[in-house]
Each structure stands twice: as C-alpha cells, then as structure tokens.
C-alpha cells in the first residue's frame with residue numbers, strides 16, 4: 001500500500017492482484033486477501049490486467065451520459081416503481097443522508113445474466129427488487145443491453161475467482177460447510193444486479209463548495225450483498241473524457257479505525273468490495289466496506305460529469321443463510337429468526353430501514 005497525504009486525508013492505493021495469479025486456483029493469495037479484505041484491510045482490492053476489461057468498461061461508461069440525456073418521457077418508460085426502482089432507470093427516488101431526494105445521480109439497474117430470473121408471479125411480487133425483469137431501451141439506446149451484459153458478465157466471472165480465494169482464506173480461520181462458500185453461493189445465484197451510475201455535472205452555484213462534505217455525490221453506506229465489483233469512474237465534460245479536475249474527488253472509505261481515506265486504483269483495474277452479507281457469514285473474517293463518493297470542486301469542476309458501474313453480487317433469494325450465533329450487524333433481526341433466506345432477510349432489512357416499502361433500495 002502506498003500513501004500520499006493531502007489536506008490531512010491520506011490517499012491510499014488498493015492492494016492489487018494480477019489476473020494471472022487470480023485465475024490460478026493453486027496460487028495461495030491468502031496474504032493479499034487478508035491485506036485487502038481482512039480485519040485490518042480497507043475492504044477493497046483491485047485486479048489488474050483482466051483480458052478485455054478496458055474496452056468493455058469504456059464501451060459501457062460512454063453510454064451513461066447518453067442514457068441520462070434521453071428525453072424525460074423515454075426515461076419514464078424505463079422506470080419500474082413495482083421493484084422500488086431496482087430495475088431500469090432511477091433518478092430522484094432514493095433518499096440522501098439528509099432525507100432529501102437524491103437528484104445528483106441517475107442509475108440504470110439490470111440483471112446482466114438473466115433477463116427474467118423467474119416466471120413465478122408470486123415470487124416477482126414478493127421479491128420484486130430481485131425477481132423482476134430487465135427493462136432495456138431497445139429503441140432509444142439499443143447498444144446499452146449488449147455493453148451492460150458484456151461488462152456485467154466479465155465482472156461476475158472475475159468476481160467468482162475472487163470469491164474462490166476469499167473462501168480459501170476464510171476456511172483457514174473457521175469451519176466452512178461444503179456448498180456454503182462465497183464462490184458457490186454466488187455461482188448458483190440468479191439475482192446479481194448491475195448498476196450503471198451517472199453523476200450529473202456540478203452546477204456553478206454548488207461546484208465551488210461542498211461544505212467540507214466527503215459524501216457530496218454519494219452518501220456513506222456499506223453495500224448490502226456479498227461482493228461488489230466496481231469500475232474506476234470516468235469523468236467527462238461536453239461528451240469528452242477528461243482527467244478528474246480535482247484530486248480530492250472520487251471514492252472514500254472509512255477504515256476499521258474510523259479514519260477516512262481516499263482510495264485510488266488504476267483505470268484499467270477492476271475493484272472488489274465486501275458487502276454486509278459476507279461480513280456476517282464469514283463471521284467477520286472478511287469485513288464490509290463503508291464508502292462514499294466526493295464530487296469535484298473548484299471552477300474546473302463546472303460541467304464535469306462522472307460515470308461508473310457497480311455489479312452487486314448477492315445470494316439467490318432462495319439461499320438459506322447459515323447465520324452465526326453471534327453477529328454484530330442487524331443482530332436483532334438475525335437472532336430472532338434462526339434460519340432465513342436471503343430474500344426474507346432483505347425484505348426485513350428494507351422494512352427496518354425504509355418503513356414498510358415506502359422508500360429506496362439497499363443494494
């Protein structure tokens with residue numbers, strides 16, 4: 001890990017694993033997994049030299065401003081209130097830390113592997129945010145489906161390799177039942193979710209000030225699922241890709257010791273973060289990652305937009321989660337219900353946080 005310090009907030013480079021090591025199941029990557037995801041790690045690591053990745057990233061991220069600038073009535077047709085906007089276009093539906101609607105970014109959600117994970121209508125109603133169907137802009141932006149699925153599949157394939165090495169690391173510290181490792185859970189899931197994010201350009205009135213807030217573009221949170229694949233954000237101005245105009249802008253992480261650090265990884269690297277579900281199931285051997293995104297500031301930030309893509313890899317709605325006896329996240333929910341499926345667990349969380357289905361998702 002290298003660290004350069006500016007404004008007292010250190011900038012830390014992620015632990016990086018070359019793809020050639022990752023794909024080799026006989027290489028022992030425990031030390032790297034521990035350094036990135038273990039109790040003293042940042043909860044993020046990146047994979048370098050993934051074949052084909054750079055162009056798939058560029059193809060998809062370049063479509064993000066085009067999607068966001070489609071006419072309002074076209075975007076409205078891509079909305080899915082029934083899934084609480086967890087499929088298709090979502091803008092201004094989620095709430096910020098302040099409770100105000102989040103109008104700073106637009107998201108497009110889809111399952112990159114299965115267009116329709118089940119035909120069972122009862123399941124679609126019960127777990128609408130997982131079991132729903134994809135909504136593609138077939139006429140307005142037909143390239144989106146191809147580019148989204150191609151990048152999403154690649155991030156899943158590489159993510160399964162990361163998961164294999166996570167299991168190797170965790171099984172050194174605890175007994176793992178057969179079939180209950182992260183790799184197998186993710187392999188058999190039908191509900192992975194991709195999110196193409198578009199951060200609208202800063203407006204003149206607010207791009208000089210962010211009130212010192214780290215989370216000016218995306219609030220502090222931990223991802224809910226198992227493992228999140230994340231691309232390096234692409235900054236653009238007037239449809240042209242530019243370097244980020246403010247070195248303080250980008251992804252921030254809160255460390256185990258409550259320090260806030262800015263995290264960087266190469267444009268051609270694919271980053272992975274741990275979600276809450278993995279932290280619970282691994283009994284804390286792998287730790288979830290609190291993170292947020294800071295918008296650029298200063299006069300050069302005017303008109304600058306950011307695009308990125310996240311793949312939330314999560315257990316199937318039917319997956320029985322073998323929760324440990326002692327957990328420190330969502331303890332009251334889990335201990336009251338010995339064995340829960342991931343679908344049931346998620347519905348309970350949504351109810352806890354979002355007051356009986358009136359608000360936003362927890363991906």
Ligand SMILES: O=C(O)CCC(=O)C(=O)O
Nearest residue numbers: 195197233251293308310
């Ligand atoms: O924009 C980013 O880099 C991170 C987005 C994120 O954390 C999320 O979608 O959960």
Ligand SMILES: [Fe+2]
Nearest residue numbers: 221222223291
């Ligand atoms: Fe996140």
